[in-house]
Amino acid sequence: MEGLEGTLAELRDTFRSGRTRSVAWRKSQLRGMIEFVQDNEERIFQALDQDVGKHPVEAYRDEVGVVAKSAKLSLSCVEKWMAPRKGDLPLVFFPASAQVMPEPFGVVLIMGSWNFPISLTLDPLIAAISAGNAVVLKPSELSPTCSSFLAENIPKYLDPKSIKVIEGGIDVCEQLLQQKWDKIFFTGSQRVGRIVMTAAAQHLTPVTLELGGKSPAIMDSSSNPTNMKVIAKRIVGAKWGSCSGQACIAIDYLLVEERFASDLIDLLAKTIKQFYGENPRESKSYCKIVNKNNFKRLLDLLKDPLVEASVAYGGSVDEEKMYIEPTILLNPPLDSQIMTEEIFGPLLPIITLDDIYESIDFISSRPKPLAIYAFTRDEKFKKQILSRTSSGSVTFNDTLLQFLCDSLPFGGVGQSGFGRYHGKYSFDTFSHEKAILQRGFFPELEPRYPPWNSFKLHFIKLAYAFNYIGLILLLLGLKK
Ligand SMILES: NC(=O)C1=CN([C@@H]2O[C@H](COP(=O)(O)OP(=O)(O)OC[C@H]3O[C@@H](n4cnc5c(N)ncnc54)[C@H](O)[C@@H]3O)[C@@H](O)[C@H]2O)C=CC1
């Protein structure tokens, strides 16, 4: 790509100059980010409608509001986050001081996804800025209106010497990935995550992979009937209520005991009508499928004869409008693609079990998901889910909200990704924690040097014992 080397050289010079490390620079960029979303809310809404058909409510809830919230939090906390932390030392080192000092990695690459093209690019950008990095931001080419909007307008609000937006598709990404970065933050599929990680390995570059996977929901019998309506709204909201299921933390499939399936399907169908009307195709609250490739991918999942036979609700499509009806499937074959690949769309398989506790093995025998949702008031079952399954997050009796909690790290585990961000975790993700030890030249302890002898062995053993004494003093409050 023309000029990439030059762009990177400029960013490296900028970073080396120290321009991005001051708290003043970081705060000025965070203020610029807040102004950017405030000044351009309507234009962002239009771009999101253009690219994925998002309603302004979803556009604000999942995108503009997320960016504003993160930028404001970082602006209020960045000085505290930057401050070195005091460390404790063994008494025998006395006099000495220990610190942990967060420092920026340097020049970082952020690659975003199309489904939340504003928040999933700008939230990591806020993180990188807060930690004092210079940045190349590569929005997804599958949300072109948002991508070009960011490329055109970010330089008007943020420091163009330190932050560059580079647009493009696979060819541009491949060139970017050949470069040496000090950190790569990638949001996207497991397939491309492997490509990113392979490229990063050439330069031993640390990566954060925000991936996806098949996030299950479980519903047991412990919720009383009055809760069922709330549960249905939360399931429908988490399947079709955020980019019509094209969301990494959307429910991918639902596990219930066989005896509840029929009533649950009826209730979910009723709730879908309540949310999107009799004809969701006409609903302004329902997103389209992003492009023909994804539409075809989802159609292929649905058109598998054994899967098509399992449609319990919905199933209609309109290729011209890139529309797929909210669709519920009952017990599609477990070896079908819809049950082995991430759906990332408006199709909800319901898998029935004889006993809800079977869901533990069902989930733990598959790749670790980004999220698990469990609707239950059975404390024993909750404990089993927490101790016998692994996932990026577990949410009991609700959905999606874990994404909006700044005190909770957001990220996957195993094939759903590694690394995390949101809140202070964002700052940490883009910081190296440097250890600093400072000593004087007195006293000098000769036993630390050769020639070794039995006295020095006893001295070293005593020194380690002192360590414990220090710990005891600390515990007794006799030592800071
Ligand atoms: N954990 C999270 O926060 C999120 C994860 N996701 C996951 O992302 C996926 C859907 O998003 P997509 O944008 O379609 O993912 P994707 O992996 O196709 O694209 C992500 C980024 O990688 C780039 N890219 C695509 N193909 C590439 C290649 N061959 N070489 C180098 N770069 C390439 C794209 O330009 C884009 O910027 C799903 O798997 C979903 O679960 C989506 C949103 C959030």
Ligand SMILES: CCCCCC(=O)O
């Ligand atoms: C509710 C917002 C979720 C954004 C991340 C995702 O699920 O793709």
